[in-house]
Amino acid sequence: MGDPTRTFYDELAESYHLIFQDWTRSIQWHASVLGPLIEREMRTGGLRILDCACGIGTQTLGLAQRGHALVGVDVSEAAIARARREAHQRNLSIQFEVSDMRDLSSLPEAGFDLVLAADNALPHLLNEQDLARAVQQIAGKLRPGGLFLASIRDEELTVILQQAGFVEVRWLMPADSGFYQPLVLARYRMAEQTTS
Numbered sequence: 001m002g003d004p005t006r007t008f009y010d011e012l013a014e015s016y017h018l019i020f021q022d023w024t025r026s027i028q029w030h031a032s033v034l035g036p037l038i039e040r041e042m043r044t045g046g047l048r049i050l051d052c053a054c055g056i057g058t059q060t061l062g063l064a065q066r067g068h069a070l071v072g073v074d075v076s077e078a079a080i081a082r083a084r085r086e087a088h089q090r091n092l093s094i095q096f097e098v099s100d101m102r103d104l105s106s107l108p109e110a111g112f113d114l115v116l117a118a119d120n121a122l123p124h125l126l127n128e129q130d131l132a133r134a135v136q137q138i139a140g141k142l143r144p145g146g147l148f149l150a151s152i153r154d155e156e157l158t159v160i161l162q163q164a165g166f167v168e169v170r171w172l173m174p175a176d177s178g179f180y181q182p183l184v185l186a187r188y189r190m191a192e193q194t195t196s
C-alpha cells in the first residue's frame with residue numbers, strides 16, 4: 001500500500017490552487033508576510049532557503065520572486081511536477097525534488113540559511129518518532145545559526161525542536177505576525193560566541 005499522504009496530495013495537485021480564493025494573490029501575500037519576517041530574523045536578503053514541504057509552490061514561488069535562492073521538496077510527485085511548471089511559467093529558477101522530509105539524504109545540498117515547512121505540513125507526521133526524524137533531517141540541512149520556520153499549531157514541537165539542538169524557539173501568533181496561522185521560529189545552534 002502506498003503512502004496515503006502522498007496519494008492524497010498527488011490527486012490534489014492540479015486543483016490545489018482552488019483552496020485559495022486567488023492563488024496568484026496568495027503567493028504574493030505569503031511572500032509579503034513571510035519574506036520580511038525571515039529577512040529581519042536573518043538580517044539580510046538573498047538567502048538560501050529549503051522549502052521542505054513546498055507542495056505546488058505557494059511559498060516557494062513568492063520567496064524566489066523576492067530574490068531568495070529556493071530549493072523545494074515535497075513527498076508528492078504530482079505537486080513537484082506542478083511546482084516545476086509554475087516556476088517555469090514565471091521564469092523562476094528553482095530546484096524542485098521529490099523527497100520526504102523524514103529522509104532528506106537524497107538531497108546533496110546543505111548549509112541552508114532557512115528551512116521552511118509552511119501551512120500545516122508537519123501534522124502529516126503522525127507520531128513523535130517521525131516528527132523527531134524530520135526535525136533532525138531539517139537540522140542537518142541548516143548551517144549553524146540557520147533558522148527553521150514552520151506554520152503549525154503544535155506546542156509539543158517546542159520540546160522536540162529543543163531536543164534536536166534548536167534554541168530560541170518562539171511562537172508568533174497571528175495577531176503579532178500578520179500571518180493566518182501560528183508560526184514557529186527556531187534557531188539551529190547559535191554560531192559559537194567569540195570571547196576576547
Ligand SMILES: C[S@@+](CC[C@H](N)C(=O)[O-])C[C@H]1O[C@@H](n2cnc3c(N)ncnc32)[C@H](O)[C@@H]1O
Pocket residue numbers: 005006009052053054055056057058059073074075076079099100101102117118119120121124125
Ligand atoms: C497543506 S500542504 C502545504 C503545501 C505548501 N506549503 C503550500 O502552502 O501550498 C502540505 C504539504 O506537505 C507535504 N508533505 C506531507 N508529508 C510530507 C513529508 N513527509 N515530506 C515532505 N512533504 C510532505 C504534502 O505532500 C503537501 O504538499
